[in-house]
Amino acid sequence: MQKSIQKYAALFVLPALISFAIAFLIPMIMGVALSFFRFTTVLDGRFVGWENYRRIFIDREFINALIFNIRFTIVSMITINIGAFALALLLTIGLKGTNLFRTIFFMPNLIGGIVLGWIWNLIINGFLLSRGVTVVSDPKYGFWGLVVLMNWQNIGYMMVIYIAGIQNIPSELIEAAQIDGAGQSTLLGRVIIPSIAPSITICTFLTLTSGFRLFDQNLALTAGDPGKQTEMLALNIFNTFYGRTGFEGVGQAKAVLFTILVALIALTQLAFSRRREEEAA
């Protein structure tokens, strides 16, 4: 059977593979290579070795973006997951109108980052009006603005994953615990939370990755203002490429470091879920 399928290899493989090569594979290889070149278009490169990587650190821009990004990602990861888990608990105890609430909480997740950014630009500036400032007056407003935005967008998303996890707990398990006299907090701590550990892993890493990759919301809400102080990694890389001539190579080197960071998070997640599967087996 394998042989007769292979006769049609071109038809089955090429449409996706050629597109993949054009959009991803070739640009990826070029990108890694060009991080060692000085260039303005991709064809006029001059080899400079590790120079671009060294030039990343001639100012504190990238380090600042990294620190801001880490703080933002950790804070929003914690708040989103606590909020989402709490809502998931509330929506799985058989209250009336559960489906309607789930529909509403999930809705912001479908709205695109640019639109989200401008919605919250209006609201946050509205709240800051009484102080006579705007969201770009001080980086702390931008920081908390982005955290609120991120929560609004992602709580519903993580909530549906937690709900799916909670609904998968066998009801005999909960009944048995209740017969044994477990109170609400024991039930939560000893039965529910351990049973949904896979959901917790998924949600933790999803929020981590999307926090580091955030771009559209950052651009639309603060565009990095004031003075690049609310710029996160993705936006910093974008501005290095397109905002400063002669820095294309540095932008590409930053992109390589950024990719390594994101890939490390993904590999950690993989290791986590592998270990859990082995423990379960």
Add this chain to the structure above:
Amino acid sequence: MTQIRNRRTLAWALIALLVILALIFITPMLIVLMNSFKSKFFISSEPFKFPNADTFTGRENYIEGARKIRFFSAFGYSLFITVFSVIGISLATSMLGWYLTRVKTRFTTIVYYLLVFSMIVPFQMVMFTMSKTANMLHLDNPIGILVLYVGFGAGLGTFMFSGFIKTIPLSLEEAAMIDGATAVQTFFMIVYPMLKSTAITVAILNAMWVWNDYLLPYLTIGIEYKTIPVAIQYLRGGYGAVDMGAMMAMLVLAMIPIIIFYLVMQKHIIRGVIAGAVKG
């Protein structure tokens, strides 16, 4: 008796809490809607006030905004690119997913791992070289960009399709091929119909991504052909104040299709998103 009554009180208290939270979730969208009917001079100075006789402008912001960013042509481009990217991704990746699952060679293994790898790489890694490549290959138009979307969507699509195909028993396909069906016939008549639920998931995840995507269309076709997110960000312009009246109206117009799509397809969307999160 008192215990039951207490329980009921608690249930109502929790429902009241949920109602308040739900209102908090919806309010940002309603505030934007409300401001879209106010004169642009009153939006930033009193965003939380209802329009009154002085500030109400009717449809003016909608007309002005739609003219400024050519909203309806942006809507057309967004719709065209989303629909055909989704069709392209579903077809190309289901075929590749089947091939990679049924044919085991070193080549198929390498392709599979490259596709999985592409899912973790952030867009910033390839955005510069990709947009230059697209430019050189003349893919910088609404049809060419479909190739780019199929390329970027290839990872998740192939991964999800081949994940499902692994669970289908071989016997049906073998029987078809013994009866003389070619691989193409077998795929389209036997395999493809079985992929329906995965195809819906893949289509939904990709539709949400392509419709809302900003950077890829901005970098490749953004000057000539603006999709909705690109057109909205364009309102920010270079320097000076943003026309908040036009902005509010365009945000409303941008949200309406998404909300309709969501209310119609809700079940599929939530199921698809969960499947995507768990497998991705």
